[in-house]
Amino acid sequence: MKIQGLAAKTSGAELEPYSYEAPSPQNFQCIIKVLSCGICHSDLHMVDNDWEMTNYPIVPGHEVIGEVIEIGSQVNHIKVGDRVGIGWQRSSCLSCRDCLRGSENLCDQMQALIATGPGGFADYLEVDSRFAFAIPDGIKTNVAGPLLCGGITVYSALRYAGMGSGLEIGVIGVGG
Template structure:
């Protein structure tokens, strides 16, 4: 069987049609017929080899929605026709300390779908079924893809930073990650303050569930939130006046990063000592947390706001993403 894909043949190149032979299914593998796939800025980083882990031809796409077409002999969780989602991770050792604690995403032997395999900008892909996830029937299949990366990234970051309910939570940035963080925090019973550099996004933030919006200028909030914040999540890769943000946290408050700032973070430790605050970061999520994310998204109707593009316009979608013109996630239809 031949798989038809769109691939970058060299660093920074536009995607062009590329055909590859489908590898034989291993015992735990599934063949998935792709229906749609989200476009994430991590795909752009991989196309450009920003992380020095790309290999070409590179087939991007790690927010995959599709249907099982075939299964290896040891696959018991799925059958042909089942709707599934696939995210960033495609493998782990499943035996180390992190894996056994449900932190497969932190495994030192983990493999990434588009770094160690081929992604979802293709009519089919092969994936280890143990990193394939059933999609609740309540989820809109076209819009669900970005939950498999953007959604799990912000939900995991919020949960590991201590989010429960009844808290005051700040979300820095209103983009592909931020608009999902607002929804998860608000729908789970928290009061959300959205921080954005764009006044034109205020109505969007409120419609997504934010209780108030604070405008940022030159990396600083122009006003203080009405209440101290228990948790602040950073969802954009920019630098801010970190001491100012730490000063918005309540006692025992946490500043957590779901995106990497452009410059190293410099802080005054007194800001932490004075109210026992902390700083942390969180990457993607393990399998149990992904299942939890999808279940909650279905139950509380949490879905990305998307701009759909047909596969033959994938390069236009990438150009718009590079230019920061997507509100808020691009999805490629196969």
């Protein structure tokens, strides 16, 4: 499948049209038709290679909401037509201690979406379905994307700290 996206070809470059091929999904892979993709300051850091880990050309975008259009043979928790979200992580080993306790972000084999392949500034995105999450009908598509970055950052910190519902808190400095 030919995918059309926007990519920076060098550090600090403006995004320009870029096309590339995505294979047919195998095993746990799926193809998502991108409906919306937020922009986070981390995308800008990656485009500018501020973290010295960018591979060019880079298609940014890690706050992706899309519709599943094709799935691999082992995908069983989402189906074609589902609206899903994909955040910073593209994959991990799913079998190490960190993965088994729900901390895939700490896995030695974790792959970040835009650090290891194209992101969501494209018409389609190929990802490991185990890192695509169903988006409830009550959440608007254009609102859901940032929840997969800044939203999950805040949620994770609150959960880790044992915070419960009904508390009033202040959150400062969310995001890249």
